[in-house]
Amino acid sequence: MSLINNTPIVSVDWLQANLEHKNLVILDCTIPKVTDKSKTSNSNEKIQIKGTIFFDIKNTFSDVTAPFPNTILSSKEFEEKVQALGINKDSIIVCYDDLGIYSSPRVWWMFQLMGFTNIAVLDGGFPMWLENRFPTEKQKNNTPTKGDFKVDYQPEKVKFTEDVLKAIEDKETIIADARSKGRFNCTEPEPRSDVKGGHIPNSVSLPFSKIIKKGHLKSEEELRVIFNQINPKKKAFIFSCGTGITASVLALGADIAGYKNYAVYDGSWTEWGSTANLPIEK
Template sequence: MSLKVTKPIVSVNWLQKNLENKNLIILDCTIPKVTEKSNTHNSDEKLQVKGALFFDIKNIFSDTTAPFPNTILTPKEFEVKAQEIGVYKDSIIVCYDDLGIYSSPRVWWMFQLMGFTNVAVLDGGFPKWNENKFPVENQKKKDHLKGDFEVNYQPEKIKFKEDVLTAIKNKTILIVDARSKGRFNSAEPEPRNDVKGGHIPNSVSLPFNEVLENGTFKTEAVLKEIFKKINPKKKSFIFSCGTGITASVLALGAEISGIKNYAVYDGSWTEWGSIENLPIEI
């Protein structure tokens, strides 16, 4: 029987214990922050968790023809590309990134969206793994067999511009923005010059780093209090951010808290702040 994850995050100790499991697929989901110029995963010197595969969010697992960054693939495209990297129906996937918790929850959410639930994020990511002196290797391409992964698309986990427009006036839905408070209030400039400042009307601010501590998620009890404080009436959540990356951090935090009624706005603020005639609050 294939190994199963019982929670959406796993510890570095758990991963080290199960490192040789034949069904395990470890995905290095690192992307540079939008404010950073360097692209660390291109370096020949880059280290990774032993046995990891590089999961290219930007160039392979996003629609590169779309007008906005990190646009999700169609279910069929995702299925084909997941098969190409060797994902099977009975795989167990662990996602991590070089920043602790940043882009790996996006990949966790992608697989959730595609109906694959035997997936978790490595809490603390590569920094925590390396700190414990667990096995690492230089990043390298690996040959692998084509997998038999199948998509079981879960459309309730994703929202689009039209959904958000409707949600603004829906008192049973809460839109939560994972960007910094400065960007939310237009006190800080957006990293992309062609994107307006401000936020979606009736949304609230919860910067993604407020659910983290030293590169790992805060405890389940603390996370429950955070989400209860901003949403005492238990409305459904729509999580937004800049391009859908850190919104997924909040989605994972909600999942850890036992919350199920949430979705990610795929276009997020880069789409909203780029389109004319959409309502904006400052």
């Protein structure tokens, strides 16, 4: 019998209790922050949750030929690469990252985009798993049997530059920016030197850090208050950030808060701020 999860986020206690379920797939979705210049640890020394498969956002699950980072794959490519990880139609996926809540929501959102909803983010991520001294192992290069995962593409979950341009004048859409207030207001430099500062006209600042507390997402009630403050009439949301990673954190928070009409701007500010003739506010 397949394990079904009805929430977009699960606790480490839930994962520990279901760790041996035959349909469970655990994905390590860790990427370094673009603002983190420290050296990463030797991969031979890396540990992970027992039974984990590495989900390589940067090199496998992004279009590396695209001009901007973290560009989504086509639905066909995504399906093939997910099957190669041994993921099936009846799998239940739990995704986590080494920073608590950072890049794992991006993977959660990717699967939403591809029509797969039996997936959750691990609240508190790997730090909380370690804090509880739950089972770990050295990172392995698993070679799973090909899965039968199928895509059911949901195009309303993603927006592109032309969509955002239209949304600027659309009074029924809220564009929310997950970057820091300093980057939004152009008082802090962008981490990529070739990207202009500022923000999309008529967008609002909602730093992703505002919905996180000590590596956990804030409670459903707290999230509802935060999102209702900027969108009390439950209009459509478009979430943006630097490259689409932390915009997905906002998407996860909005979903938990009861908002279902949301999308992520795939190119986000890196595309907007490096494309000629697009309007910018500072």
